[in-house]
Amino acid sequence: MKLSVITLFPEILSGYMQTSIMARAIAAGRIRYDLINLRPFGTGRHRTCDDPPFGGGAGMVLKPEPLAAALDSIKASGKRVVYPTPSGRPFNQQIAQELSREQELVFICGRYEGIDQRIIDTYVDDELSIGDYVLSSGEVASLVIIDAVYRLIDEVISAESLEEESFADGLLEYPQYTRPAEYNGHSVPDVLLSGNHARIADWRHQQRVARTRDRRPDLLAAYYQSKGEQHGRD
Ligand code: 6GU
Incomplete structure (x- = not known):
């Protein structure tokens, strides 16, 4: 995939x-x-x-002529142009999947x-918001959207x-633990040390459901709805 970013501050993106x-x-x-500095088009x-x-x-x-000149310099007409803005439609994993196929x-x-x-009106295909808050x-x-998209491209990850990750199937992730088994008086749940893979998978699923119910009841409702529909098709 080729990513082109038009910006007054290319240095914000270059380190990433x-x-x-x-x-x-x-x-x-x-x-x-390609990081395209808007300034010379001013x-x-x-x-x-x-x-x-x-x-x-x-x-x-931002004035129209410099943006149009920058967009024309990379032949943006006919390419998929994304404008991140708090007025956009809410960006999510499904849109990330779709953009990753471009x-x-x-x-x-x-x-x-x-x-x-x-x-x-002339160039933009998607106006996308990354959440209900305002960034300066x-x-x-743009980096948030790029990060969510590029990792879905074949062989990047x-x-x-x-x-296994959240949103792939609509539930939040289960908690993770690594060594040591005892840390600051807190031990890792016994089941994870049991070697019983069926019990571990079951425990992890229960944790995912409990977390999603607690933190994102909206996601849990959608999860059961889509599961119900899947069973309905059987
Ligand atoms: Cl896409 N841009 C800015 N500046 N603020 C935002 C946003 C985007 N999404 C939520 N807040």
């Missing part, structure tokens, strides 16, 4: 792209990326990229009060790791 699993995926040729001697909103109001809006994705990082609506930096939101 050179670290850990992402760096490995790039070295393996699974991911290519207008006038100062390469201005923002302006106050028509109609008044606080803050600044050959190429383009991200626009907003700042301030957002970007000119005509850029959204579209770069951080083992298929086994992906199967």
